[in-house]
Amino acid sequence: xxxxxxxxxxxxxxxxxxxxxxxxxxxxxxxxxxxxxxxxxxxxxxxxxxxxxxxxxxxxxxxxxxxxxxxxxxxxxxxxxxxxxxxxxxxxxxxxxxxxxxxxxxxxxxxxxxxxxxxxxxxxxxxxxxxxxxxxxxxxxxxxxxxxxxxxxxxxxxxxxxxxxxxxxxxxxxxxxxxxxxxxxxxxxxxxxxxxxxxxxxxxxxxxxxxxxxxxxxxxxxxxxxxxxxxxxxxxxxxxxxxxxxxxxxxxxxxxxxxxxxxxxxxxxxxxxxxxxxxxxxxxxxxxxxxxxxxxxxxxxxxxxxxxxxxxxxxxxxxxxxxxxxx
Numbered sequence: 001x002x003x004x005x006x007x008x009x010x011x012x013x014x015x016x017x018x019x020x021x022x023x024x025x026x027x028x029x030x031x032x033x034x035x036x037x038x039x040x041x042x043x044x045x046x047x048x049x050x051x052x053x054x055x056x057x058x059x060x061x062x063x064x065x066x067x068x069x070x071x072x073x074x075x076x077x078x079x080x081x082x083x084x085x086x087x088x089x090x091x092x093x094x095x096x097x098x099x100x101x102x103x104x105x106x107x108x109x110x111x112x113x114x115x116x117x118x119x120x121x122x123x124x125x126x127x128x129x130x131x132x133x134x135x136x137x138x139x140x141x142x143x144x145x146x147x148x149x150x151x152x153x154x155x156x157x158x159x160x161x162x163x164x165x166x167x168x169x170x171x172x173x174x175x176x177x178x179x180x181x182x183x184x185x186x187x188x189x190x191x192x193x194x195x196x197x198x199x200x201x202x203x204x205x206x207x208x209x210x211x212x213x214x215x216x217x218x219x220x221x222x223x224x225x226x227x228x229x230x231x232x233x234x235x236x237x238x239x240x241x242x243x244x245x246x247x248x249x250x251x252x253x254x255x256x257x258x259x260x261x262x263x264x265x266x267x268x269x270x271x272x273x274x275x276x277x278x279x280x281x282x283x284x285x286x287x288x289x290x291x292x293x294x295x296x297x298x299x300x301x302x303x304x305x306x307x308x309x310x311x312x313x314x315x316x317x318x319x320x321x322x323x324x325x326x327x
Contacts, residue, residue, distance in 0.1 A: 008264075010265065010266075012264075012265060013265065014265030014266055014268065014269040015264060015265040015268060015269075017269065018265070018268045018269050018272055018287070021272060021283060022272065022283050022284055022287045023284050026284040026288075027284055027287050027288045027291060030235055030284060030285060030288035031235070031288050031291060031292050033235065033236065034234050034235060034292060035233070035234045035235075035236070036234075037234075038230045038231075038233055038234035039234065039296070041226075041230050042227055042230050042231065042234070042296060043296070043300060045223045045224075045226050045227045045230070046227060046296070046297065046300045046304075047300075047304070048223045049220050049223040049224055049227075050073060050076035050077060050080060050304075051073050051076075052216050052219050052220040052223060053076060053121075053216070053217075053220050054069060054072035054073040054075070054076050055069060055072075055216055056117070056120075056212075056213050056216040056217060056220070057072050057076075057114075057117055058072055059209055059212055059213055059216070060113070060116075060117050060120070060202070060213060061099075061113065061202075062209070063202055063205065064105065064113075064202060065099075065103050065105055067099070067103060071102070071312065073308075074307075074308035074311050074312045075095055075098055075308070075312065076308075077304040077305050077307065077308030077309075078091070078094060078095075078098075078305055078308045078309055078312065078314060078316075079091030079092060079094055079095050080301055080304065080305060081301050081302065081304070081305025081306075081308070081309075082094050082305075084263065084297075084298070084301045084305075089115075092111070092114045092115055092118060093111055093114075095110075095111075095114045096110035096111030096112075096113070096114050097110075097111075098312070098314065099114075108195065109195075109198075109199050112195075112196070112199040113199060113202055116199065116200065116202065116203065119155075119159070120203070120213060120217065121217055121252075122155070122252075123152065123155055123156055123159065124214055124217040124218065124221075125221070125249050125252045125253065126148055126149075126151055126152035126155065127152055127156075128218065128221065128245075128249055129148050129246065129249040129250065129253070130145060130148050130149045130152060132242065132245065132246040132249065133145040133148065133246070135242070136240075136242050136243055136246045138246070138278045138279060139277065139278055139279075139280065140278055159200075159203070162196070162197055162200045163200050163201070163203045163204050164204065166197060166201075166204075169197055170197060173189075173190070173193040173194075173197070176189070176193075177189050177190050177193070221245065221248055221249060221252075222245065224248040224252075225241065225244045225245035225246075225247070225248045226241070226244070227248075227293070228244040228247055228248060228289070228293070229241050229244045231289050231292060231293050231296075232244070232285075232289055234292070235285065235288060235289055235292065237281075237285055237289075239279075239281070243279050247274050247275055247278070247279065250274050250278065251270055251271075251274060254266065254270040254274075263294070267290060267293075267294045268287065268290055268291065268294070270290075271286060271287065271289070271290025271293070272286055272287050272290065275289065275290070
């Protein structure tokens with residue numbers, strides 16, 4: 001609760017800062033001219049994105065359990081709703097709890113596997129962002145591209161060691177354990193490191209599986225980028241699709257920053273920063289598009305989330321309680 005309150009305070013501060021850089025009356029005028037015909041493809045793409053990611057998660061989990069695709073699609077709906085309104089990664093933890101309860105998977109490993117699925121997403125975001133930054137004109141300098149590239153190299157290097165060089169990673173963990181002074185800390189470190197290395201084995205897969213996981217992630221972000229493309233069109237502004245794709249990738253990186261419930265403040269601030277600061281789009285137009293996006297996503301998230309809870313017959317109170325305790 002303390003973390004949620006602090007995140008809420010941060011969101012209010014961001015809303016205040018954002019409001020100082022834009023004309024709120026002009027934003028309202030721009031939104032009032034929304035072409036409602038484009039809301040159809042936007043809602044379709046909002047649904048397509050979690051479906052693609054559910055298919056990726058099915059492939060991800062295939063080595064340990066055959067999970068129904070429909071269950072994973074609706075589980076994504078529940079997770080999206082929880083993450084939106086309780087942004088402490090409660091959605092990912094809830095996924096692990098559901099897999100433990102309904103598919104008898106180990107609870108600890110289920111939660112770790114869900115976060116590993118997100119880790120794969122993060123790696124591909126870094127890779128794609130590096131490539132797009134080289135071809136899409138932005139106000140970001142070469143140093144930012146180099147920084148993203150270094151983070152990708154380090155993260156992928158870590159993943160390679162723990163997945164494909166298990167014996168070396170075990171030796172390295174043993175060396176690090178011996179450097180610790182207190183005995184009980186060494187015991188906990190050994191248990192934790194063994195658990196993590198064991199969990200990462202799920203990614204030691206056939207190249208075909210890894211290829212499809214990468215491909216599905218690229219397609220998911222194609223869908224996300226198209227949402228922004230149609231958002232701007234609905235407000236009478238045609239933008240380069242590649243910019244929208246890169247904008248979504250950069251937006252995904254901002255999800256690492258603590259956010260208030262409903263992403264209030266952080267969504268508006270990141271939208272202004274990316275679309276106006278990085279791509280040079282008019283600040284009021286960028287903010288109007290972000291606010292409209294925020295409203296539509298909130299409606300979709302609530303509808304899709306409630307439907308998913310109903311169809312999965314989830315005891316949301318119990319899931320939420322366990323998720324908050326785990327968080």
